Amino acid sequence: MSQSPSKRGRPPGGSSEVTYERIIRAARRIFAQRGYAAAQNRAVAELAEMTTSSLYHYFDSKLALYVAVFTDAEALVAERYREALQAPNEPAAAVAAVLEAARALYREDPSVPSFLAGVPIEMRNHPEVAEAIAQCEVSTAGVLLELFDEAEAKGGLGPEVSAFALAAVLFAATTGVALFAQTPMGFTYEEMLDGLGRLIDGSAFARPHPPPAGIA
Numbered sequence: 001m002s003q004s005p006s007k008r009g010r011p012p013g014g015s016s017e018v019t020y021e022r023i024i025r026a027a028r029r030i031f032a033q034r035g036y037a038a039a040q041n042r043a044v045a046e047l048a049e050m051t052t053s054s055l056y057h058y059f060d061s062k063l064a065l066y067v068a069v070f071t072d073a074e075a076l077v078a079e080r081y082r083e084a085l086q087a088p089n090e091p092a093a094a095v096a097a098v099l100e101a102a103r104a105l106y107r108e109d110p111s112v113p114s115f116l117a118g119v120p121i122e123m124r125n126h127p128e129v130a131e132a133i134a135q136c137e138v139s140t141a142g143v144l145l146e147l148f149d150e151a152e153a154k155g156g157l158g159p160e161v162s163a164f165a166l167a168a169v170l171f172a173a174t175t176g177v178a179l180f181a182q183t184p185m186g187f188t189y190e191e192m193l194d195g196l197g198r199l200i201d202g203s204a205f206a207r208p209h210p211p212p213a214g215i216a
Contacts, residue, residue: 022050023059024072027039032118037126044065063129063132067132067133069115070115073112076112077105083101090156091148095147098174099193103189107190114179117177140171144166145164147167173196177196
């Protein structure tokens with residue numbers, strides 16, 4: 001029977017807060033680059049410039065650390081999307097604002113979407129990760145659902161279009177494309193987000209030219 005991760009928690013105090021954030025950033029990079037199975041607490045400690053024993057004062061297991069990284073990354077994305085949606089916009093413009101927020105966050109720290117993109121894979125491969133993540137609150141999906149629920153209430157969605165499905169697709173797309181950005185396929189995260197935006201607003205497709213005058 002699997003157990004919930006036991007996290008020692010974020011210790012109080014200024015220096016401890018700084019150390020905690022340093023651990024989270026380091027762990028996010030390690031998990032994003034190596035995956036859950038191959039990631040080692042020793043590597044996290046080295047990147048965070050601390051000893052492994054010191055790391056255990058904050059997190060007593062790799063699972064607890066992984067869950068903390070997920071909670072932090074997910075909350076950060078939700079915060080950025082919420083800020084992007086502060087200004088009232090039509091649905092298409094609001095989606096464009098979300099894509100721009102995702103692009104800005106990737107420029108700032110590509111490990112955030114890269115880590116989140118790998119979470120569903122880790123959940124499928126590791127039951128203990130799936131059980132732990134299932135207990136976490138996911139704010140980003142709620143932020144996006146509010147966007148499409150509001151659009152639906154104002155008549156801004158087409159008939160038989162699910163606001164929930166749109167929120168899920170946008171959430172999956174903005175993080176999922178990070179998986180391809182880590183491969184040698186030649187696509188960058190920003191290029192793929194730009195392509196996604198063009199698919200959404202219709203600018204990806206050439207408009208047919210009207211026939212010359214006098215030709216039926």
